[in-house]
Amino acid sequence: xxxxxxxxxxEVYGNEIRDRLFEFAERGxxxxxxxxxxAWFERFKWWGLYHQRNxxxxxxxxxIGTPNGVLEPGQLRVVGEIADEYARGxxxxxxxxxxxxxxxxxxxxxxxxxxxxxxxxxxxxxEANGLSTQQACGDSWRNIVGNPVAGKDSQxxxxxxxxIRELNETFKGNDDHANLPRKWKVSVTGSADGSGQGDxxxxxxxxxxxxxxxxxxxAVGFNVRVGGGLARNEPRFARDIDVxxxxxxxxxxxxxxxxxxxxxxxxxxxxxxxxxxLVDEWGPEKVRETLQAEYVDFELDPAGRDVREEYxxxxxDGERNDLIGVHDQKDGRxxxxxxxxxxxxxxxxxxxxxxxxxxxxxGEVRLSQRQNVIVTDVPDDALDEFLDESLLDHYAPDPSPxxxxxxxxTGTEFCSLSIVETKNRQVRFARWLKENVDLPxxxxxxxxxxxxxxxxxxxxxxxDVSLRGMKTRKDGDPVxxxxxxLGGGLGEEPRFARWVTQRVPVDEVPGALANLVxxxxxxxxxxxxxxxxxxxxxxxxxxxxxDPEETDYEDPMMHNTKRTWYPYAEDDGMEDAPSTPADD
Amino acid sequence: xxxxxxxEHRYRLIRRDRTAGVTTRLRVLDDGAWISVDDSxxxxxxxxxxxxxxxxxxxxxxxxxxxxxxxxxxxGSTVEVRVYGQCIACDAAGATSWLPVGRVRDGEFDEFDRxxxxxVRE
Numbered sequence: 112x113x114x115x116x117x118x119x120x121x122e123v124y125g126n127e128i129r130d131r132l133f134e135f136a137e138r139g140x141x142x143x144x145x146x147x148x149x150a151w152f153e154r155f156k157w158w159g160l161y162h163q164r165n166x167x168x169x170x171x172x173x174x175i176g177t178p179n180g181v182l183e184p185g186q187l188r189v190v191g192e193i194a195d196e197y198a199r200g201x202x203x204x205x206x207x208x209x210x211x212x213x214x215x216x217x218x219x220x221x222x223x224x225x226x227x228x229x230x231x232x233x234x235x236x237x238e239a240n241g242l243s244t245q246q247a248c249g250d251s252w253r254n255i256v257g258n259p260v261a262g263k264d265s266q267x268x269x270x271x272x273x274x275i276r277e278l279n280e281t282f283k284g285n286d287d288h289a290n291l292p293r294k295w296k297v298s299v300t301g302s303a304d305g306s307g308q309g310d311x312x313x314x315x316x317x318x319x320x321x322x323x324x325x326x327x328x329x330a331v332g333f334n335v336r337v338g339g340g341l342a343r344n345e346p347r348f349a350r351d352i353d354v355x356x357x358x359x360x361x362x363x364x365x366x367x368x369x370x371x372x373x374x375x376x377x378x379x380x381x382x383x384x385x386x387x388x389l390v391d392e393w394g395p396e397k398v399r400e401t402l403q404a405e406y407v408d409f410e411l412d413p414a415g416r417d418v419r420e421e422y423x424x425x426x427x428d429g430e431r432n433d434l435i436g437v438h439d440q441k442d443g444r445x446x447x448x449x450x451x452x453x454x455x456x457x458x459x460x461x462x463x464x465x466x467x468x469x470x471x472x473x474g475e476v477r478l479s480q481r482q483n484v485i486v487t488d489v490p491d492d493a494l495d496e497f498l499d500e501s502l503l504d505h506y507a508p509d510p511s512p513x514x515x516x517x518x519x520x521t522g523t524e525f526c527s528l529s530i531v532e533t534k535n536r537q538v539r540f541a542r543w544l545k546e547n548v549d550l551p552x553x554x555x556x557x558x559x560x561x562x563x564x565x566x567x568x569x570x571x572x573x574x575d576v577s578l579r580g581m582k583t584r585k586d587g588d589p590v591x592x593x594x595x596x597l598g599g600g601l602g603e604e605p606r607f608a609r610w611v612t613q614r615v616p617v618d619e620v621p622g623a624l625a626n627l628v629x630x631x632x633x634x635x636x637x638x639x640x641x642x643x644x645x646x647x648x649x650x651x652x653x654x655x656x657x658d659p660e661e662t663d664y665e666d667p668m669m670h671n672t673k674r675t676w677y678p679y680a681e682d683d684g685m686e687d688a689p690s691t692p693a694d695d
Numbered sequence: 696x697x698x699x700x701x702x703e704h705r706y707r708l709i710r711r712d713r714t715a716g717v718t719t720r721l722r723v724l725d726d727g728a729w730i731s732v733d734d735s736x737x738x739x740x741x742x743x744x745x746x747x748x749x750x751x752x753x754x755x756x757x758x759x760x761x762x763x764x765x766x767x768x769x770x771g772s773t774v775e776v777r778v779y780g781q782c783i784a785c786d787a788a789g790a791t792s793w794l795p796v797g798r799v800r801d802g803e804f805d806e807f808d809r810x811x812x813x814x815v816r817e
Contacts, residue, residue, distance in 0.1 A: 146734055147734070527739070673742075
């Protein structure tokens with residue numbers, strides 16, 4: 112029996128939602144019939160609009176999909192202007208202010224407090240500037256991710272940017288692929304650093320060489336993996352289906368696999384709908400056989416020689432664990448990765464950054480999967496002056512390991528599913544750790560990912576320290592808490608974090624991390640990475656290292672932040688929630 | 696189930712009160728974040744519930760973190776849910792049996808006191 116969501120999708124979905132969305136926007140939020148709200152809010156996701164949690168009725172999160180995180184010259188300014196004009200609501204964030212943009216772990220941008228009546232004007236401005244919210248949420252092709260500096264990176268095996276653009280143009284708004292059983296996350300990576308994080312995507316294209324015609328030559332293309340994902344206590348790494356594909360055939364294979372998912376995915380149980388479960392059931396061999404037999408009209412090549420042994424991104428050791436700092440482009444210029452703590456940037460800083468990108472680079476800005484920004488195309492003679500800009504004091508190219516390692520999801524500030532406050536909390540954690548904890552001198556990166564629930568939007572399972580929202584009781588009272596996992600990361604041999612300590616009250620987490628780092632510093636082998644240190648200890652030993660302790664860190668959000676209409680409001684009770692915004 | 700017609704499904708359940716002729720729409724939405732009653736978000740995850748649920752774990756009272764709604768149903772006028780969660784007293788995790796969360800009367804939903812002990816339906 113199909114689910115309600117499937118029934119709603121079968122009635123109206125995809126491009127046709129837009130006309131109705133605009134009608135509702137024109138006639139006002141209250142024009143959505145009371146008995147159709149669940150259906151329309153589900154459908155609006157396809158156009159990047161997600162109804163914020165209860166207490167914030169009538170306000171939406173808007174996600175802008177920027178393929179591969181590429182913001183062409185001028186586009187970041189447009190995002191900043193839209194945030195400034197439209198992403199202001201009744202709540203003020205004590206750290207980030209009234210209006211801000213969130214850079215996400217899928218190289219997209221999220222704005223909050225969007226009112227329905229403003230959507231047509233926002234879409235008009237976005238689309239006039241080559242931006243879109245189409246399929247940013249919902250059951251379809253999501254924003255395609257990859258190495259954000261594709262086409263510029265000096266370490267590149269193959270330029271994935273033209274491939275990503277073609278996939279985006281082919282599968283955004285494509286009615287044959289608009290209604291899938293569930294979300295469809297695709298990564299295309301051409302660099303040897305693994306920064307596309309293909310292993311945690313539904314579909315991954317990874318750089319690989321293929322011998323051609325027996326003359327010793329090799330062609331560059333992609334190996335294909337299917338069925339990765341982190342959500343719901345069911346993390347999977349994408350499975351190798353033994354296929355190599357040249358760049359020009361990527362759309363055919365990607366479309367074939369998307370169609371296979373469309374036709375064979377589970378539409379009766381959304382919890383079992385992601386393709387990772389179909390790969391579990393079928394095995395990678397059957398996925399390949401079905402793709403070959405039913406969805407492509409050419410002979411698939413077996414997998415080629417990959418470069419996974421060179422992967423360093425989010426791998427816990429070696430160079431380029433992230434893309435922060437100054438790096439060579441292949442044209443002799445530089446790209447400069449700037450740390451955006453938990454991915455959130457106030458609108459004034461967004462616009463200032465757009466100015467700097469135009470002044471010192473080409474105006475282009477790119478977004479990484481670690482929620483950071485990259486200014487590209489900075490020439491040698493402008494580099495020092497750019498690095499001296501005061502904005503870079505805050506968004507640093509050489510930040511503290513605890514600042515550069517911080518990733519956090521949206522949390523209870525806006526999200527329905529989250530169990531705890533996240534972004535502001537991770538800012539508080541990072542600042543406290545920076546002031547109070549010393550890593551060994553040779554350790555310059557330490558990734559701490561805070562996710563509010565098992566949906567894993569902050570990708571907690573692939574961090575050195577994984578924090579996941581929970582509840583516990585402290586002195587008998589319910590308080591927000593975090594599970595602690597250790598030793599996750601990608602690389603040649605990716606590994607999910609092991610959850611070693613459960614339900615640490617949030618005010619004891621900084622102390623726990625301080626004690627953990629102290630044990631690591633005292634007991635590590637020479638030059639040993641944190642990830643390697645974790646790997647050679649069992650769970651009980653690690654649990655002992657994570658020694659929760661109260662410190663001078665104070666957490667102002669110990670209570671159930673979900674019971675507030677907005678955790679930072681002076682009068683935060685649900686009874687003080689603002690009314691649905693007026694239609695103006 | 697006096698006077699009630701039930702169409703039980705993980706994501707959709709319609710309760711029809713024959714005497715009043717009122718239909719109530721019950722749904723699990725947003726990846727299990729909510730129970731929607733008549734297109735209004737009424738019951739949320741992230742609470743701690745005390746359960747009398749001997750099949751869930753060995754604790755006298757389960758102290759359950761509600762992480763995810765799995766299904767919604769009705770028993771008479773009582774709205775019930777199955778949730779995924781974890782007992783913070785003993786670490787047991789999994790899906791519960793049917794638990795009462797509120798009652799529909801004259802088309803209006805009243806949520807039960809969240810601090811009350813909930814007893815699973817046998």
